[in-house]
Amino acid sequence: xxxxxxxxxxxxxxxxxxxxxxxxxxxxxxxxxxxxxxxxxxxxxxxxxxxxxxxxxxxxxxxxxxxxxxxxxxxxxxxxxxxxxxxxxxxxxxxxxxxxxxxxxxxxxxxxxxxxxxxxxxxxxxxxxxxxxxxxxxxxxxxxxxxxxxxxxxxxxxxxxxxxxxxxxxxxxxxxxxxxxxxxxxxxxxxxxxxxxxxxxxxxxxxxxxxxxxxxxxxxxxxxxxxxxxxxxxxxxxxxxxxxxxxxxxxxxxxxxxxxxxxxxxxxxxxxxxxxxxx
Numbered sequence: 001x002x003x004x005x006x007x008x009x010x011x012x013x014x015x016x017x018x019x020x021x022x023x024x025x026x027x028x029x030x031x032x033x034x035x036x037x038x039x040x041x042x043x044x045x046x047x048x049x050x051x052x053x054x055x056x057x058x059x060x061x062x063x064x065x066x067x068x069x070x071x072x073x074x075x076x077x078x079x080x081x082x083x084x085x086x087x088x089x090x091x092x093x094x095x096x097x098x099x100x101x102x103x104x105x106x107x108x109x110x111x112x113x114x115x116x117x118x119x120x121x122x123x124x125x126x127x128x129x130x131x132x133x134x135x136x137x138x139x140x141x142x143x144x145x146x147x148x149x150x151x152x153x154x155x156x157x158x159x160x161x162x163x164x165x166x167x168x169x170x171x172x173x174x175x176x177x178x179x180x181x182x183x184x185x186x187x188x189x190x191x192x193x194x195x196x197x198x199x200x201x202x203x204x205x206x207x208x209x210x211x212x213x214x215x216x217x218x219x220x221x222x223x224x225x226x227x228x229x230x231x232x233x234x235x236x237x238x239x240x241x242x243x244x245x246x247x248x249x250x251x252x253x254x255x256x257x258x259x260x261x262x263x264x265x266x267x268x269x270x271x272x273x274x275x276x277x278x279x
Contacts, residue, residue, distance in 0.1 A: 089113065091257040097239060101134050101249025105240035112259070114147050115232040116155050116176060116205040119261040123202045123270055124157075125278055128195060129250035131162040131170055136246050140164030141171075143242035144252065152233035153177035153184070156242055157203060162193075174203030174212045176224050179231045187212040187220035198253075198278035200271045205230070206261035216271030218264060253278070 091113050097106060108114075124145055133142045141164065146156030160171045170193040175186030186203075187210045193199070202213040211221040239255055241247050254274060262270075 089259045091237075093239065093255040094253075096251050096253040098251050099240045099248050101130070101247050103244075103247060105238055105244065105247065107239075108237040110147075110232075110234050110236055112232070114237045114257055115259075116147075116230045117232055119207060119259065120155070120205045121202065121258040121260065121262040121267070122155075122157070122174075122204075123200070123254070123256040123258075123267070125198050125200050125251075125253040125274070126159075126172075126248070127198045127251040127253075127278075128159070128193060128248070131193060131195060133159075133161055133246065133249055136161055136164075138246075139166045141168075142246040142248050143238075144248035145239055145255065146242040147235050147237050148177065148233055149235045149243045151180065152235045153179055153181045154230060154233045154235065155203070155205065156184070157201065159248070172199070172201060172212075172214075174201075174210055176205060176210055176228050176230055178228055179233050185222055185224035185228050186210045187222045189214050189219040200275070200278070202262075202267050202270070204261050204267070211261075213264075213267050213271075215275075216268040 091108075091111070093106070093108070097104075099105070114120075122145065126144060136142050140161040141158050142161075143156050143158055147154045148156060155174070155176045158171075158173045158175065160166070160168045160173075162169045168190060171188050171190040172193075173186050173188035175184035177184040189212060191214070200213075200215050202211075204211040204213070205224075208225045209221050209223050212219055237257070239252055256270070
């Protein structure tokens with residue numbers, strides 16, 4: 001090999017070694033730059049929204065349960081005036097009526113609800129001012145609540161004088177009649193009565209029997225059908241008298257008429273609701 005060739009060969013070797021060194025020195029920088037970019041990306045994560053502690057989620061609507069609120073229709077406080085209410089199956093003369101026993105009474109025009117042709121319940125409180133009524137009739141009694149008149153009878157409440165010709169001292173009874181009158185059939189209780197004491201009385205008709213309750217308790221019942229056939233007589237409802245032949249002396253309160261036969265528990269409930277007003 002000539003000197004010139006050796007010199008050229010040496011330059012070639014030097015060029016290759018220099019290129020290799022440059023390549024090696026550049027490669028780590030490229031890797032470090034990529035790693036640095038990756039580290040920068042990892043060190044600065046994408047921010048995620050945070051929920052402030054002062055905020056709360058919107059409330060989820062809660063379905064409201066529809067409840068039927070029942071208010072007792074019989075709850076009325078005693079007052080000096082009488083307020084009436086009449087609906088399809090219920091009539092109320094709520095309050096206290098003071099009756100002088102001479103000519104006091106109150107009438108309400110005939111309504112289907114007052115008739116006992118299918119079923120009927122009549123509730124009232126009475127407070128006699130005497131045990132011997134001044135204006136009585138028949139064998140010694142007064143009609144204090146009822147529906148009927150001469151020749152047009154239907155139903156009646158009666159209270160006997162302490163002294164009467166039938167030996168029925170202060171008997172309280174509930175009767176039904178044929179329209180033309182005559183003998184009626186009914187139920188009664190006969191207890192010692194005190195002047196000025198409130199008594200809850202209920203008469204009921206169910207198509208076959210009459211019933212009478214005292215202070216929420218059933219006291220008597222009697223079969224009236226088929227002997228008695230109740231028809232709507234067209235007469236008014238009367239409180240304190242029936243046809244002004246006799247008059248009750250004392251107080252009558254919370255007269256209620258239902259066009260059906262209430263159950264025993266319903267009648268007891270009426271008494272329990274109202275009794276605090278009449279103690």
